[in-house]
Amino acid sequence: AQSVTQLGSHVSVSEGALVLLRCNYSSSVPPYLFWYVQYPNQGLQLLLKYTSAATLVKGINGFEAEFKKSETSFHLTKPSAHMSDAAEYFCAVSDPGAGSYQLTFGKGTKLSVIP
Amino acid sequence: DAGVTQSPTHLIKTRGQQVTLRCSPKSGHDTVSWYQQALGQGPQFIFQYYEEEERQRGNFPDRFSGHQFPNYSSELNVNALLLGDSALYLCASSPGQGFREQYFGPGTRLTVT
Numbered sequence: 001a002q003s004v005t006q007l008g009s010h011v012s013v014s015e016g017a018l019v020l021l022r023c024n025y026s027s028s029v030p031p032y033l034f035w036y037v038q039y040p041n042q043g044l045q046l047l048l049k050y051t052s053a054a055t056l057v058k059g060i061n062g063f064e065a066e067f068k069k070s071e072t073s074f075h076l077t078k079p080s081a082h083m084s085d086a087a088e089y090f091c092a093v094s095d096p097g098a099g100s101y102q103l104t105f106g107k108g109t110k111l112s113v114i115p
Numbered sequence: 116d117a118g119v120t121q122s123p124t125h126l127i128k129t130r131g132q133q134v135t136l137r138c139s140p141k142s143g144h145d146t147v148s149w150y151q152q153a154l155g156q157g158p159q160f161i162f163q164y165y166e167e168e169e170r171q172r173g174n175f176p177d178r179f180s181g182h183q184f185p186n187y188s189s190e191l192n193v194n195a196l197l198l199g200d201s202a203l204y205l206c207a208s209s210p211g212q213g214f215r216e217q218y219f220g221p222g223t224r225l226t227v228t
Contacts, residue, residue: 004157034216043119043205043219044158090157101171102148103207103217105157 002027002093006106014114019063019078021109023091026072033074034092034103035065044090050074061085086113117142119208119220127226128196136191136223140208146170147189148217149181152203164189193225201227 007022025031032051036044048059055067065076074091088110092103120139128134140147146165150158160173164183183189187208193200203224207217 036219043221044207046216046218049216092157101146101163102160102173103150103158104160107155107157 002031002095002100002104004091004093004104004106006089006091006109008109009107010110010112012112012114013081015083016080019076019081019085019111021076021089021091021111023065023074023076023106024072025074025091025093027093027095029095030069031093031095033065033067034094035059035063035074035076036090036092036105038088038090038108040087047076047089081111081113083113083115086111119144119206119218121204121206121220121223123223124221125224125226127228129228130196130198132196133192133194134196134225136193136204136206136225138189138191138206138208138220140187140189140206141218144208144210144218145187146209146211146215147183147187148207148209149189149191150205150207151175152205152222154202158205161191196227198227201225 003026005024034049035047048057050067058064063078088108090108091106122137148163149161152158162172163170167183178194180192203222205222206220209215209217
């Protein structure tokens with residue numbers, strides 16, 4: 001069964017500092033991996049996805065993530081935090097090769113940006 | 116181009132009642148998935164509909180049922196509501212039979228008292 005662990009339920013960074021949100025996954029087959037962002041009282045917006053092509057994936061709003069199979073990780077980074085980045089971030093995994101169409105989410109990491 | 120839309124936005128129900136939530140997928144999408152997001156948690160998969168059939172189901176009781184219409188819109192029904200059913204219910208749509216990234220609607224906030 002697939003699962004996702006997000007280390008740190010709450011991360012605080014200063015404006016302009018590096019953002020690093022951690023995600024580790026467990027999957028029996030090469031997975032698809034996603035990062036979503038959720039602003040208060042809103043749905044989820046897709047930031048980026050890994051679907052077995054390039055291991056370094058660039059997304060919207062300056063975010064990127066690197067798939068590391070040996071570490072079973074898919075950490076999300078952004079070189080310089082902006083106030084508008086404050087939100088909750090969810091890592092998700094799916095196993096389409098195993099016939100699974102569902103997304104399995106982590107518990108989320110709330111990002112605070114300090115001016 | 117309208118994205119995924121859901122109705123109603125908010126809903127308050129009493130324990131034991133039944134509720135129906137509605138979802139219209141993004142234009143060009145024919146697959147609809149439903150997720151439950153409890154406060155402070157990540158979304159949990161309820162089920163997915165494709166070609167008006169339930170294609171996959173998560174670990175939710177039979178009180179949770181759904182339907183997909185020929186125009187690809189979908190309903191989520193929950194019977195015999197429990198306090199623990201209070202959550203944000205998210206609908207997501209995607210195109211085609213194979214797996215594609217899912218696009219989420221704004222959700223319906225259900226409160227059970």
